Amino acid sequence: MLDIGVQTARQADPTLLRLTLFGRMEARTLTGESVLPIGGKTRALLAILALSDRKPVLRSRLSELLWSRRPEEMARASLRQDIHRLLDALSPLGVDVIDVQRHTLSLKPALTSVDAERVLTANSRTLGGLLPPDLLLLGELNGIDPAFDEWIDQQRERITLHIKGVCETRLRELRDPDQIDTEAERLLLMDELNDTAWRARIQAALSRGDHARAGAIAENLLKAFERQPDRVPAAQTQALINRVLLPREPGDAADVFQEEMLPGQFVGGADSSASYSSLVHDLGGVNQQKQDVLLIANKNGAEYFASSLASVLFLTFAADAECVEHARELAETLELLLVDLGLISVLTTPSGYTPDAINPMQSYQGMGADYLVSGTLRPAMGGAKPRLVLRVLDVRENAAIIWGTHCEIEVVDLAHTRVMLSAAAQSIKWGIVLAEARRSWNLPRGNLSPLGCGVRAFLLMMNRDGRTFSEIEQLLEHARRKDGQQAFIPMLQSLFFYGRSVCDWSIEEDRCQQNALDAARAVIALMPYQKVYLPMLAAALYLNPKTQGQAKSVFASFMEDAPSDEVILYTIGYYFCTTMECLLAGRMADALLEIEKVRLSPCRSPLYALLDPFFMLISVLAGEGRKVVESGRMLAGMYPHSSGCLVPYLVALVTEGGDSGEIDAVRTHLLSFSSSLTVGRVMRRLEYLPSPQRVLIENALRQAGLPET
Template identity: 30%
Template sequence: MGLFGTIKPGLRKSQAAILHLDLLGSMAVQMLDGTALTPTGAKTRGLLAILALSDRRPVTRKTLAHLLWSRRSDEQARASLRQEIHRLSEALSPLGTDILDIQRHALTLKPVLTTVDAERYLNASPSGILKLPETDTTLLTDLEAVDPALDEWLTQQRNRLNHHLTTVLEQAQSSLPDPEQRIAAANRLLRLDRLNENAWKTLMRELIRTADTSAALLAAEQCLSTFRDSLANEPSTATKLLIDELRACQGAGRPTTLSDSPSGRMDSCETSFPSERAYLSVTNGTTHTANGWGISNQTIASVGFSPLQPELLTAVTPDLENILDQTAVGLANQGFLSVFPPFHTPSQHESSKIETRTSGDYLVQTKIQTSLTPAPVEGTLHQQVRLIVRVTDQRREGMIVWAERFPITPENSDTVAALLTSEISWRIALAEARNSANRQADELTPLEAGLRAFAFINRKEPTSFLPAEKLLHSALRRDPQHPFLLLTAALFGLVRSYEQWAPEKIDRERTAAIEAARGLIRIIPETLTGRLILARLLLDRPSEREAGLRLIEEAKPFAPSLGITIAIEAYALLMKDSPQEAAANLKTFRRSHPTHPFVDLFDMDVVLIFLLGGNAREAVERSRIAVSLSPTRISMLMLHLAGLAALGKADNVSVVNEQAEARSQLLRLMPDFSLETVRAHYARLPPPQLAAFLTLLERAGIPATPSALAHQTQPALGGTSSTGYESSSVVPSSSVP
């Protein structure tokens, strides 16, 4: 999946297609009866290739002319393009119908009438990728050296295809239900990228699951020789641990077999591999932990799961195991937590030796509650299952960091896992920040400084932004490629941009945030959080909004149906001038995730969407909470005023006193606040929504332009700007390679 390629899950080959385009290898174009229609000219084939790989979207004539005649003047290039369009139409004329949709400013291929082989791979999902023939053929080998700009475009398209295949195969090898399928996905992935460690580890684990120890040992030796030959280096510590354990078991003559447990987890030397799950060793009654997923000096803490108890091995177990497994994978993919995945309780013999289990700094404990409720069919009862989850800090005598309960059904396991992933990672980050609260700033490691900045950001108080900026700048200067620091920098830029009022400062904040998010994606390409934050940032830039929308589409196949993606999509709908649909999406998200950190950290988006989507009561409920907690947030006071104006009209409620207090507080903080200020701040909004917003603020008593008195008044918070702090990028240039 290319970073900016569009993924359309579920696209099927149309039975109505009358033209087939093969782009893998040399271009080949043919009709249903096999008649070849491949254009003879390289420029003509280039034109057709660009249209075929445009995700069925119109391509402007300006773009086409640049890609095919980059060394000519605009006028000459456009004239040449007109000739090539005519040649392409002539080449396809035997079809007897127009395949090209030729408009004054753009061209496109009619999707119903054409199929493209490369599209089948670009649209492939993890569940369907193995159904496609394996291919390592280079895209469009006959179009090289046609034009420098086309060469660059061709490289981008090849990278896009390769990246998508890599991502989908990585998803397939971890999500397909059958071990043979996971082995096939890993083998395909290794033929694309021999240095993909996840594929090597999956291959070895799944070969053990299928009791093919010899093949697993052979894969281990091939992995080592590949890294030594290619990089003159060894694979990562986690991979070597897996290989060493495999060798040790084989050398000791002990079986390496599948577990008898219902989960189908593998046993090696009577326990699982340390890279597969945490294992326990007992010395003088003390429990020790082994290695888990993602352990490195770049993680902020380690997380373990309490073993699944025998009494939980009931009909609900598949749902519970699925939820916990997805949560473990999600936490590991955050990039800043070491994870010891869940596993079944030790045998009775082992349990007698171990009183407590303390793997990880934090322990995720689960408990099942069941009850009988009346079923839809009269006279019958339905079993209702609830999952109780609590996270405890093992270094602080089991202090509870977070706890919640959820109903479990076969339909909501993905949603519960997504919420657990977000909540657990967020709460642990805040807890780790509190753990270092008593230390001086100059004593903090880069990671500790980033954690403290993260805590400041969550306050959303303008007065907290300056210390957060200093901490982040110091941390990134010392460790510019730490995933958690880049994630925090991206969040910081977005949150602080809400409180900026000069257009150049808003742009500076968002540019820094975009750089940080892209840096995070380069370090951890599979990070769903990083991609969605980047998408949210790009939606505020009209020139890059399409890229943000494509990122959201890319995330959908790999995200829970009711996860954070739907909240980001709600903002995208607002930017596309569909406020009612945006509010409906956000309501769906909030019903599924009422305590999701997104709702709190990005409360500006939440209130704005509800306000412009016609849900004034929900907007005011949220803004009241935010203003009461942080009364110096000018941006939230502004939204609260607009919400009160909308509520007064919609519900015929008198809000005069509350409105007067909010307006007085806002103008005390920023005396020169006016509709002119708002218009510049929200220039990104669609014009109808901006006009509606300004009308509400005008009704709330905000002046059209700054008053003369305001220019003589000092900002209430002090400092150099209306929000009391000076803005600068917190991301050193070295942090984004």
Template identity: 30%
Template sequence: MLTPPDNPLLHIFLLGHMRVQSSTGLSLLPTGTKTKALLAILALSNRRPVARTRLAELLWSRRAPEQARASLRQEIHRLMDVLHPLGPEVLDVQRHTLAIRPGLTDIDIEHVFRTTPQTVMALPDPLPPLLEDLSAVDPGFATWLEEERNRLLDYKTAQLEALLASTTEPATIMAATRRLLRLNPLNECAWRAYIQAAMHSKEESTALLGAEHCLRAFSHTIAATPGQETMRLIAEVYATHQQNTRGAHGALLPLPHAPSALSHSPVADDPLRLLRATVFLSCPTADCTTKNVALAERFRDELGLDMAMHGVLDISVQSECLTAPPFQSLPSRRQWDFLVGITITGSSEGKTTCLLQAFDTRLNDTIVWGHRLSLTPTSLRALSSRFASALILSLFTTEARRLASVPVAALSPFGMGLRALTLSMRADPRLHDTIERLMAEAQRRAPENPFLFFVRAHSLLIRMYDEWHMPVADYIQPMVTMLKQNFTLFPGDIAARYLLSTGLFYANQPDEARFLLAQMHAALPTDSPMSMLALPDGLDALCQGDAVAASRIYTAFFDTAPNVPLFSAPDQEFILSCFLAEQYEETLRHARGILATSPDRSAILVPALAAANMLGHQSLAQDYRQRLHRLHTPLCASAMEGHYAYLPAHLRQKLCHALHLTQP
């Protein structure tokens, strides 16, 4: 985060009602809602350039791209007019991007993001809502604003939790936990710290009251009890209270109402613990034909099999077709963490339409993911492959969110692996050390957990894309060796087979990779772009030098929802294949979309820079080059040769030529 300017020309206030003032106190707040929203997006972008395409999507999501861009140009002119004569001093307007310049502007939200565990208590409590008066701008803006509010909430929560981890002063702990619990009443870390601080200060009544409030919060919000560690602490509080309140004849005085779970002995952590889910089919309407039901039953069975073959979940399938909601028809549903339901909603022209949903049984059967789809006999296998991966990723994401407030020391090996997986998906090099520590401790405690093995291989593959200081083949070979060892133990594990075939391509062992890929096609016979096998197919085409075919395969895959795969993020190969197929405008268009949310992806920036050079977009190329320099990505021929050694020589030469690199 940049340091604040000494003499700012402009002050932008985003907390509460938006305000914009010059250094003399003159209000420069735009009158138009869209103009305000435009300035707000730029002010919350950490002074980084924001692509015009991204701005247009956020502010005019329901308009055609050409109309949205035209409207954006008008709003830019309005914003420059409002800020006149300060506009050129504070705004950097380029052909493809906009940004607030690093100096001469003070933004209140940046002060919040500069707080540390030692200074977070100086913030107002509660903070005024972010952009309180800018809610009805556009659906795209509303989604973005919700994400920004969550980012602010997550940052403040992280600083308060870090303060709890670094202080032993009871008064500070009590004050910090009160703030945390106002932010999230289900933060178990805060509840434990609050109760422990009260007990340490000999305030038994405060500890008991905290225990009661904790139990009530979980009961009223999610109809469940807190986790095992919190319940053990609450049991200790009640046990201490019992000892201190015995009557003269040894009788116990009445206790606060404790849930029955307190009487259960804690269950030891299972080192082989996996998430548990069951797949069921529901046909609530009477007009479901036998043909519709038969097709949906095939999809249910294939989906359950595909999810099980990944080897990272405990999966079962309910064989009967339910007519009542599963929450009534599955009385033992609490034995599963998630229910995956396929509900037939109709049929037309030989298609069976279904609603595919995932429910969290521990959150009162809340829907955590859903998608509508149409089944046909020819698309069924491809859809099963694709949605198995999408569902697994969704369940992992939901579980990771549920465990987000749990401190690392309280996580099970599975929880540590889950946190490492979600961190690795951010593709942020700054998180590599944290991921390594999580995986080392998790695998030390559970060396045979198949989920941890998957996370380890997956994180290495993700990290490979940011490794530019050694040849990719050398970096990836230890992962390939590890996967081969696992493959002999679990030959039916589709996740291991997928990761191994991908790693073999990068390790310059294409014959072995194609042999495994052929086996997967035989087990999951489909050439459809909807299938997850489209991703290694695209990499195979790229390694054979057919960038046009690779680009076509990746484009078809990413144009079909859901387009977020479970495995390694292949969007870098998508962007690379677009460039190598000489689709330069498409390269930049797709790259901008990725970089808008993940601006430090070097594997995206390199082909994007090459495309910008080929199109003569000098300002954009300079921006990408500066980002790569900041990321310490070596822009030299030897680094390109090592990083893209899996490509044929003529494709590497094309990339080096576009990057203006002289090959040895």
């Protein structure tokens, strides 16, 4: 286990509860009074909430971490007791700082601050507040439970990797050799064999013209690696060592200096104004170029924007000898489907290419890959069908898995297999978008490129928080003005305005519907040959009863080509339209089947979350109100500021004869952050529904006590 720490000054902030997790755990009020719980399990419960990135944590997950060796019922009972102990310990605050829901718990961000959280959100500009690691994260809680011990080790590793990443980013930004030396030494305190830090120290010495010092550092580097024979320097590091240490002909020293010095200008030295390009690769230049996709970059004094968000490289799918050819065909099909979707660049591996055996990720990164797609085709056994396991690995995060699934393969029905791969391609694309959005979260908003604005807006959309709608709209509009040729932006705008139409009751419904329609048409205009976007246009037309005839025609035209090109299926627009057609035709059982297809898909796209309010509403109308009540309870705990799912939840409670106290609680919660919500506004948004269904919903909302106007 690594010792990781940070010394932070007490800040004059308004948070009521301040948690210290490095070294001795502390929980103090604004006035310095300790409110730290007494029991180890109770402290561990508070620590888990504090390190969960402000996201709700399922009670079942808490029970697993803290009472892994107890039966489920006993673990749940113990959790309830410790929740009460924790709330009692924090009662002197006078305000609830923990959001306790039926299925989840979370720490309220506006009222609490956590030292470890400040470390995890630190970037290269705020790194100065971090000191070398000397304190262990939650060291006093070791031994609470085997599952908790494993979890806390993962948290320590996560923080260590983040600090390393921040230090490496700062190394790429620095230009002064003295500052580079300081930052490299900080990094080597955490990782004695960090290639980036060693290369930076050598190159800083070369930038001063001090080749003797560069050679001495290279020799120390070799000695450090000799102490750990299971690790060897990366290929780039070895090349740099060879250039520095091996004998050269007179005049060759300048070549080393030219090739290895950091990009930009340095302070001091006769050649301090020299610029060197090869180090862009040596010090993770591929990462810097990747970051430029999300930042507004300048080329010859003018702004330029990338059309591709990330680059993907397919590894050879693993398979038994008799399945090798089939695995190759599956990989090639998935490659082409991902290319058809756009936004993601698919790289090809040169013939005969072999990655570095010691550090393959660095080799792939050198090829320009951001992500790897790996697959394993498992043969049919015991009467079961062959199974394909797919994973997407982040090259820049030491092959961390960001997406994965497994599904059965129809050997005979090739069309079914292609449809399944189409769904996987869609899910991979949006999984990468989410990963890039999280990676760029700490970048200044003002410096974001159009793609950067788009992925940030998408991540905010997935949070389902109505309080961020204005920010999302501004991000997307800024991106559209900056780059009017990027179809990804109006596509997100269409999805956003559809989502907003069922969540934001403070704006006129016509505006949302028209904006969603205009954005969908803009996507078609930019990509007229991409049939995959036609269902989005049809879905926007379906939202207005006056244009439902056009919607049917657009979708019918689209479906004529569907059997020959399954990549157009498994999109959010496709499922909205198929479910809407069933609804309008009165085939409610078929509508439920369409919803079930989405729920059971092994390759669910994150976009499907936008359909939750619509699917919940259809389920209520089809007589599945009890299921909607259960879903509503869960979603209310996970997304307490999303009214889109709360409205059908409220309708379901009434139609199913739910508890009046629960109905009152849901209605009160809804109106607490959607004060403009009325029966009239909801019904105007639902004019696209058939009249009998509208009457059912209207009566339920009145019965629930929602204001009329």
